[in-house]
Amino acid sequence: MHRTALQWIVLVAIAVVIVGIGAARSAVAQSCVGDCDGSGAVDVTEIIKMVNVALGTSPVTDCTSGDGDGNGSIDVTEIIAAVNNALNNTCAVPGSPWELQNPSPTGDDLFAMNFVDAQNGWAVGGFGDIIHTTDGGNTWDFQPIDQEADLFGVKFLDAQTGWAVGDVGTILHTTDAGDTWAPQTSNTTEALNAIVVLGGGLNGWVVGTTGTILHTTDGGATWNPQTSGTQRSLNAIVMLGDGLTGWIVGNLGTILHTTDGGASWNPQTSNTGRDLFGLAFVDALTGIAVGDDGTILRTPDGGTTWTVQSSGTTNLLLGVAFVDTQNGWAVGDVDPDTGEATILHTTNGGVSWAPQDSLNTNALFAVAAFSTQVAWGVGGGGTLLGTVDGSTWQQLNPASTNVLFGVAFAPGSSAGFAVGDFGAIAHTGDGGATWKSETSGTDAGLFAASAIDPLLAWVVGDFGTILQTTDGGVVWTPQTTNTDVALFGVKFIDGNAGWAVGESGTILHTTNGGARWDAQTSNTTSSLNAVTFIDVNGWAVGDDGTIVHTSNGGATWTPQTSNTTDSLYGVVCANAVTCWAVGGTPDDTNPTEVILHTTDGGATWNPQTSDSADALFAISAVDTETAWAVGDFGLILATTDGGTTWTLQDSGGIDPLNGVAFVNAQTGWAVGDRGTIIRTTSGGQ
Numbered sequence: 001m002h003r004t005a006l007q008w009i010v011l012v013a014i015a016v017v018i019v020g021i022g023a024a025r026s027a028v029a030q031s032c033v034g035d036c037d038g039s040g041a042v043d044v045t046e047i048i049k050m051v052n053v054a055l056g057t058s059p060v061t062d063c064t065s066g067d068g069d070g071n072g073s074i075d076v077t078e079i080i081a082a083v084n085n086a087l088n089n090t091c092a093v094p095g096s097p098w099e100l101q102n103p104s105p106t107g108d109d110l111f112a113m114n115f116v117d118a119q120n121g122w123a124v125g126g127f128g129d130i131i132h133t134t135d136g137g138n139t140w141d142f143q144p145i146d147q148e149a150d151l152f153g154v155k156f157l158d159a160q161t162g163w164a165v166g167d168v169g170t171i172l173h174t175t176d177a178g179d180t181w182a183p184q185t186s187n188t189t190e191a192l193n194a195i196v197v198l199g200g201g202l203n204g205w206v207v208g209t210t211g212t213i214l215h216t217t218d219g220g221a222t223w224n225p226q227t228s229g230t231q232r233s234l235n236a237i238v239m240l241g242d243g244l245t246g247w248i249v250g251n252l253g254t255i256l257h258t259t260d261g262g263a264s265w266n267p268q269t270s271n272t273g274r275d276l277f278g279l280a281f282v283d284a285l286t287g288i289a290v291g292d293d294g295t296i297l298r299t300p301d302g303g304t305t306w307t308v309q310s311s312g313t314t315n316l317l318l319g320v321a322f323v324d325t326q327n328g329w330a331v332g333d334v335d336p337d338t339g340e341a342t343i344l345h346t347t348n349g350g351v352s353w354a355p356q357d358s359l360n361t362n363a364l365f366a367v368a369a370f371s372t373q374v375a376w377g378v379g380g381g382g383t384l385l386g387t388v389d390g391s392t393w394q395q396l397n398p399a400s401t402n403v404l405f406g407v408a409f410a411p412g413s414s415a416g417f418a419v420g421d422f423g424a425i426a427h428t429g430d431g432g433a434t435w436k437s438e439t440s441g442t443d444a445g446l447f448a449a450s451a452i453d454p455l456l457a458w459v460v461g462d463f464g465t466i467l468q469t470t471d472g473g474v475v476w477t478p479q480t481t482n483t484d485v486a487l488f489g490v491k492f493i494d495g496n497a498g499w500a501v502g503e504s505g506t507i508l509h510t511t512n513g514g515a516r517w518d519a520q521t522s523n524t525t526s527s528l529n530a531v532t533f534i535d536v537n538g539w540a541v542g543d544d545g546t547i548v549h550t551s552n553g554g555a556t557w558t559p560q561t562s563n564t565t566d567s568l569y570g571v572v573c574a575n576a577v578t579c580w581a582v583g584g585t586p587d588d589t590n591p592t593e594v595i596l597h598t599t600d601g602g603a604t605w606n607p608q609t610s611d612s613a614d615a616l617f618a619i620s621a622v623d624t625e626t627a628w629a630v631g632d633f634g635l636i637l638a639t640t641d642g643g644t645t646w647t648l649q650d651s652g653g654i655d656p657l658n659g660v661a662f663v664n665a666q667t668g669w670a671v672g673d674r675g676t677i678i679r680t681t682s683g684g685q
Contacts, residue, residue, distance in 0.1 A: 034082025036063035042086040084127040101432040102677035103382040110378035124151035153194040165192035184220040207234035236279040249276035278320040290317035319366040331364035359422040381674030399435035400424035401675035406659040408449035415454035419446035427473040460487035479514040489530040501528035541568035570618040584615030610646035630657035649684040
């Protein structure tokens with residue numbers, strides 16, 4: 001659901017280009033383009049206002065700050081700048097209410113990568129992001145540039161000389177390993193999707209939308225168009241070392257071939273109507289193209305014939321790379337069944353493909369390979385993956401970019417844990433200044449955490465998983481639960497007494513720190529999504545508006561009336577009588593938001609309202625007056641009057657936020673999709 005919102009914004013921006021609003025990129029002087037209301041943040045509503053102004057359906061006075069260059073109009077470049085400001089919270093003033101701590105080095109999508117050897121590589125992506133590694137991907141440095149257009153292709157000749165291409169006809173060139181980048185003139189405003197430059201650095205080609213092909217013979221000092229004979233988007237290009245022979249793939253099964261350096265490009269029969277996004281040739285005859293619906297094409301004769309091969313998937317494939325005539329990888333979208341990004345591997349030149357585990361919840365857009373053991377992939381949310389054995393892929397970001405579902409900090413401490421899909425655990429000991437991945441020992445989704453002190457914590461997840469650490473996360477030890485249902489919530493009140501809740505009304509209880517877990521009777525079959533305790537008084541909330549309560553540590557659980565049938569995802573209590581529960585329906589077209597409040601221990605639950613209509617997934621409170629709730633589309637609500645009023649806070653993004661934890665009235669963290677971790681030290685104000 002969250003992807004739909006982001007994709008919708010992108011599609012609207014593309015629509016603006018199509019109707020002719022987009023023009024040559026102009027300098028955007030204001031750093032807060034899109035902050036229509038002057039709040040110090042850009043949200044979805046303000047981006048929509050800018051689109052309406054660009055389309056001519058609203059006056060520019062509706063969003064004066066959207067006119068970044070002051071020319072009296074809004075164009076696609078300014079909309080892109082506004083989206084960048086929304087995602088990265090770059091409009092916020094010093095002391096901004098919420099700051100992004102993860103992912104690192106960037107949370108923007110990475111669309112392409114190129115390695116010149118086993119150590120030196122670059123990746124490029126959204127909003128002009130360029131990152132660089134000199135140690136095989138173990139660490140990455142951000143290379144800032146003075147432009148915000150998305151970058152879709154990158155090519156380096158050696159450790160110093162390279163090019164990057166992207167939206168609005170962008171071509172950038174560096175001769176110092178990317179420390180500085182200089183623009184080159186493309187004479188087009190089309191999106192440029194891929195680039196190839198041959199040895200010597202003079203002869204190069206770029207391909208892009210509406211059949212664009214550009215060619216240089218002087219290292220990019222001048223770029224001249226070549227005739228493609230098509231208006232379809234061209235997405236990838238390969239040129240052989242002779243500078244004469246090459247292939248291009250694109251939308252609707254387009255394959256073009258040249259034997260004269262591009263003076264003429266001739267179509268080849270692909271035997272597919274699917275869009276093609278990735279291309280690799282292992283020699284002058286053997287090539288592989290990948291694309292939509294799991295399409296893999298192979299040619300043994302330079303493209304005279306292309307044969308559709310079985311990939312074993314219907315997932316969108318976006319990138320392909322080979323290291324020799326036999327060994328290669330293809331990467332692509334998230335599999336809807338497994339929830340992980342697609343990685344396929346071949347050891348027989350593409351005749352057959354086998355899946356490999358990515359254990360990542362973001363689409364992979366590109367892959368680069370150095371040897372049969374060493375390869376890298378990049379993708380959504382700044383995802384960086386690598387393998388050093390040809391089969392096991394590891395995340396190269398300091399902390400996970402997977403969906404994060406829960407966060408917990410030890411009371412009054414700067415030590416915390418964030419947990420997520422495929423066993424992701426991120427740990428900080430310094431309030432989030434640095435987050436590091438920890439080895440959980442499981443691939444199960446992890447949904448919630450509870451920390452008693454900086455060393456002692458528990459996490460729960462799929463298949464009845466409960467893990468405990470007693471050393472701050474260095475080692476996580478599985479505990480026996482005697483259940484295989486998903487556990488969604490956990491709460492410990494000291495080093496011994498804890499509860500976990502999950503599917504089918506499951507409630508587990510321990511009195512010895514998890515050495516033994518015993519089932520308690522919940523008197524419900526609804527899934528329970530969260531649990532909280534104040535001494536022996538506890539509440540669990542779940543699907544269909546379910547609330548159950550205990551006043552004796554769970555010996556008995558009694559239903560309470562919520563007066564809602566919407567799912568409840570979060571619950572918190574400030575004391576034994578004052579609590580909140582939150583939830584709703586996370587729907588693109590008809591969302592609902594639920595905030596319930598009690599001051600009598602749940603004998604009565606009363607609805608509270610905010611100016612938002614989106615579902616809420618978690619809540620944290622520090623006293624009876626002060627609380628925060630987080631939810632869909634980056635939603636953060638805060639109250640300082642017990643919920644009489646709930647105020648919207650700017651999260652700096654639009655991805656769902658799934659968990660929140662505050663240690664005092666000023667300091668708190670929220671986590672969400674695409675590895676998002678944000679922190680406030682001002683109560684979010």
